[in-house]
Amino acid sequence: MRSNRPTLPERILVVLACAMILKTIASTASNYPDYFPPNFASDFLWGREGHFRGAYRWAFYTHILSGPVALLLGLILIVERSRPRFPTWHRHLGRLQVACVLLLVTPSGLWMAYYAAAGPVAAVGLATLAIATATTVSFGAWSATTRRFADHRRWMWRCYLLLCSAVVLRLIGGLATVTGTAAPWVDPLATWMSWLAPLSAFEFYERTRRRFGIP
Numbered sequence: 001m002r003s004n005r006p007t008l009p010e011r012i013l014v015v016l017a018c019a020m021i022l023k024t025i026a027s028t029a030s031n032y033p034d035y036f037p038p039n040f041a042s043d044f045l046w047g048r049e050g051h052f053r054g055a056y057r058w059a060f061y062t063h064i065l066s067g068p069v070a071l072l073l074g075l076i077l078i079v080e081r082s083r084p085r086f087p088t089w090h091r092h093l094g095r096l097q098v099a100c101v102l103l104l105v106t107p108s109g110l111w112m113a114y115y116a117a118a119g120p121v122a123a124v125g126l127a128t129l130a131i132a133t134a135t136t137v138s139f140g141a142w143s144a145t146t147r148r149f150a151d152h153r154r155w156m157w158r159c160y161l162l163l164c165s166a167v168v169l170r171l172i173g174g175l176a177t178v179t180g181t182a183a184p185w186v187d188p189l190a191t192w193m194s195w196l197a198p199l200s201a202f203e204f205y206e207r208t209r210r211r212f213g214i215p
Contacts, residue, residue: 048117
């Protein structure tokens with residue numbers, strides 16, 4: 001049976017993933033001057049002036065403030081060694097993460113999905129992402145309260161991978177820019193692949209672990 005200790009390639013992959021997540025959080029925060037007040041000449045707000053009012057305005061600000069918080073909290077919570085060493089902190093931060101995702105990230109993302117700049121296909125993808133994120137964090141919280149910790153770990157990993165769709169979306173956008181791909185199908189496809197691809201990879205990984213008896 002294989003040891004649970006991560007191999008060197010796995011450690012390198014984890015470091016790179018953490019670096020990308022932290023870079024995304026920092027990048028989002030660095031754009032706040034364009035959002036307070038809204039600068040409609042900036043990249044993300046371009047073309048949104050017509051509906052940037054009322055509920056959408058509140059959803060936008062809620063999402064850009066709560067999203068980085070959820071990413072950072074999730075990064076802390078998924079660290080394997082911190083759970084047995086700081087169980088009380090893990091529980092407190094976990095409850096905060098569940099509240100952040102269910103009360104802030106999901107409803108704001110669901111509302112914003114209707115106005116997706118990439119069209120209806122992207123809107124459906126973003127709405128599905130929001131619902132899937134709420135579902136996974138709910139199952140994760142329930143499995144923790146019923147002390148099914150293996151299920152809790154899997155559900156919270158799924159939730160975090162869905163939250164990291166913002167990171168993957170940036171990677172896809174950067175790749176499209178580098179390769180000069182500007183077809184109209186790129187953005188809608190990227191919206192779906194940003195969360196379906198990581199989630200599918202995780203399910204394949206988990207199935208492989210169970211097949212070979214790795215806990």
